[in-house]
Amino acid sequence: MTDTSTRALAAQATRATTTRPRWRRALVSIAYFVIPIAVVIGIWQLVTMLNPPAPFFPQPFAIIANLWDLMFGSPKAVQQVFYGEFLQTVGRMALGFAIGAVWGVVVGTIMGLWRGARETINPIVEFLRSIPATATLPLFIILLGGGNDMRVVFIAYGVSWFVLINTSVGVGSVHKTLLDVGKVFRISLARRLFRIVLPGAMPKIFAGLRIASTAALLLAIVSEFMLATDGVGYMLVQAQGRFQLLNMWSWMLALAILGLIINTLLEWIEGRILGWHRQSKSRA
Amino acid sequence: MTTTAAPRQTRRSPRVGAIWRGVAGVAGLAIILEIVSRSGIVDQKYLPPFSSVIVRAFTLWGDETFRADVGATLLTYLLGLLISIVIAVPLGALFGLFNPVYRAARALIELMRPIPPVALIPLVLLMLGNGLEMKLVIVVFAAVWPIMFNTLYGVHDVDPLAKDMARSFGIRGFGVIRRIVVPSAAPFIITGIRISSSIALIVVITVELIAGGAQGIGAFISREKGSYVDVGETYLSVLAATIMAGIIGLAINLLIGWVERRYFGWESTARDGV
Numbered sequence: 001m002t003d004t005s006t007r008a009l010a011a012q013a014t015r016a017t018t019t020r021p022r023w024r025r026a027l028v029s030i031a032y033f034v035i036p037i038a039v040v041i042g043i044w045q046l047v048t049m050l051n052p053p054a055p056f057f058p059q060p061f062a063i064i065a066n067l068w069d070l071m072f073g074s075p076k077a078v079q080q081v082f083y084g085e086f087l088q089t090v091g092r093m094a095l096g097f098a099i100g101a102v103w104g105v106v107v108g109t110i111m112g113l114w115r116g117a118r119e120t121i122n123p124i125v126e127f128l129r130s131i132p133a134t135a136t137l138p139l140f141i142i143l144l145g146g147g148n149d150m151r152v153v154f155i156a157y158g159v160s161w162f163v164l165i166n167t168s169v170g171v172g173s174v175h176k177t178l179l180d181v182g183k184v185f186r187i188s189l190a191r192r193l194f195r196i197v198l199p200g201a202m203p204k205i206f207a208g209l210r211i212a213s214t215a216a217l218l219l220a221i222v223s224e225f226m227l228a229t230d231g232v233g234y235m236l237v238q239a240q241g242r243f244q245l246l247n248m249w250s251w252m253l254a255l256a257i258l259g260l261i262i263n264t265l266l267e268w269i270e271g272r273i274l275g276w277h278r279q280s281k282s283r284a
Numbered sequence: 285m286t287t288t289a290a291p292r293q294t295r296r297s298p299r300v301g302a303i304w305r306g307v308a309g310v311a312g313l314a315i316i317l318e319i320v321s322r323s324g325i326v327d328q329k330y331l332p333p334f335s336s337v338i339v340r341a342f343t344l345w346g347d348e349t350f351r352a353d354v355g356a357t358l359l360t361y362l363l364g365l366l367i368s369i370v371i372a373v374p375l376g377a378l379f380g381l382f383n384p385v386y387r388a389a390r391a392l393i394e395l396m397r398p399i400p401p402v403a404l405i406p407l408v409l410l411m412l413g414n415g416l417e418m419k420l421v422i423v424v425f426a427a428v429w430p431i432m433f434n435t436l437y438g439v440h441d442v443d444p445l446a447k448d449m450a451r452s453f454g455i456r457g458f459g460v461i462r463r464i465v466v467p468s469a470a471p472f473i474i475t476g477i478r479i480s481s482s483i484a485l486i487v488v489i490t491v492e493l494i495a496g497g498a499q500g501i502g503a504f505i506s507r508e509k510g511s512y513v514d515v516g517e518t519y520l521s522v523l524a525a526t527i528m529a530g531i532i533g534l535a536i537n538l539l540i541g542w543v544e545r546r547y548f549g550w551e552s553t554a555r556d557g558v
Contacts, residue, residue: 029387032387036391036392056407119301119305119309120305122302122306122309123310124309124310124313127530127534128530130530130533130534130537131526131527131530131533132485132486132489132490132529132533133486134486134493134502135490135505135526135529136526137493139519139522139526142509143330214398217398218400218401221400221403222490222494225402233403236403240406248406248407249407252404255399256398256400259398259399259400260395263398
């Protein structure tokens with residue numbers, strides 16, 4: 001799916017270059033992004049301002065201001081909140097994501113390269129990945145306790161399936177002739193792996209990584225909801241317990257921003273690394 | 285590797301071989317787990333023998349509350365997916381038809397999609413309590429975006445020549461949508477529904493797990509985990525219920541995959557994606 005959408009974007013871009021100057025094109029696409037968001041926030045702000053105060057829906061500007069206070073400006077807990085909670089969540093997620101991604105790529109490559117291995121492991125993989133990852137959280141808690149390690153392992157476990165499946169499909173779809181050429185020229189296995197197999201599978205692997213990154217945030221939050229002493233998810237549950245709706249909205253906004261940042265970051269990396277792939281596709 | 289050169293008759297054998305290898309893989313894992321557990325390398329409390337987990341998974345079906353929990357989860361999942369389809373497909377189709385609206389809607393959806401739906405749980409829990417409505421709100425919020433995005437894209441991607449041709453054959457207005465737009469967008473929509481389906485199931489179980497109280501497989505797991513009667517017993521039930529969740533997930537995935545291949549297999553999008 002990501003594949004088709006990127007192709008469409010490339011096509012759109014080429015179409016636009018031929019008709020309009022560059023700066024206008026950039027301006028238009030920024031406007032298409034900013035205006036709808038501004039309209040939605042504006043309507044929300046107006047409705048909450050004109051209506052008698054709705055306890056569950058604070059004003060959007062108040063939420064933003066409050067988040068700013070919570071993270072940077074509040075004289076009470078400046079350092080603690082930002083470094084403590086926000087970075088805790090991010091750190092956990094990043095570590096779990098990294099471990100899960102490496103594991104997924106390694107196992108996925110093995111599965112993609114050797115049919116015997118693939119056919120043997122496949123039913124197990126298909127079954128394990130069908131278990132909703134969050135449902136396994138109680139098992140992780142029983143097995144590993146409620147500490148930080150448990151959370152990282154849990155995130156890594158949940159994330160690895162997306163990467164594993166996509167890597168295995170990507171590696172499996174590398175053309176056999178290419179592999180044979182590598183063999184005929186007696187290129188070492190390691191070089192074949194890093195020069196032929198993995199670059200060929202890269203678009204698929206990145207599609208997996210992007211889904212995995214969204215999943216990593218979700219799993220981090222769920223694990224903080226269930227059992228934690230810090231992190232944004234924990235702060236959210238705390239605010240819920242005290243009926244602090246403004247704080248809840250602020251932490252929700254923080255999570256939304258985090259999700260957006262992660263997504264944008266991966267898209268940017270993908271664009272840098274896979275630029276060649278997109279170009280070759282749009283030319284074809 | 286040699287099969288490419290082999291005559292046609294032996295083509296069937298790789299599939300049979302794949303099945304045998306798969307069976308061997310599952311059996312091997314089961315035996316290893318059984319041995320590790322029975323021999324006491326790992327404490328049986330933490331890794332119960334594979335066979336007793338399977339037995340527990342079957343005896344769970346005899347438990348009426350567990351059956352009710354499974355029913356509640358499936359009902360929430362189906363309702364949530366249905367509501368998402370009813371919301372997302374018409375809206376996506378409408379937005380996809382007009383280019384400026386399409387671009388604006390895409391920006392908004394791209395913004396909403398990465399927001400983790402579970403972040404809404406505490407708020408919705410306060411507003412609606414821990415019943416079916418609360419679960420549905422969060423499931424719909426999670427499942428609506430992939431369907432809408434794919435519908436939007438599928439409708440926008442319709443070949444303009446095909447539309448023009450339909451018009452030149454005298455088909456007007458809604459007829460063009462029904463005969464050209466819907467059929468060519470259908471594979472995209474189905475892919476969106478497939479992605480949303482697995483998201484919906486995960487979110488249903490997650491909500492049940494976190495919110496507790498309400499019925500469902502997740503609630504069952506969370507109740508069992510909370511009742512510290514006997515660590516071994518509790519763990520066995522949690523493990524068995526988790527495996528049942530996996531079986532349900534697998535069944536749903538296989539069903540949707542089959543529908544997609546059977547009825548929408550002509551389009552390559554059916555094979556792409558997650």
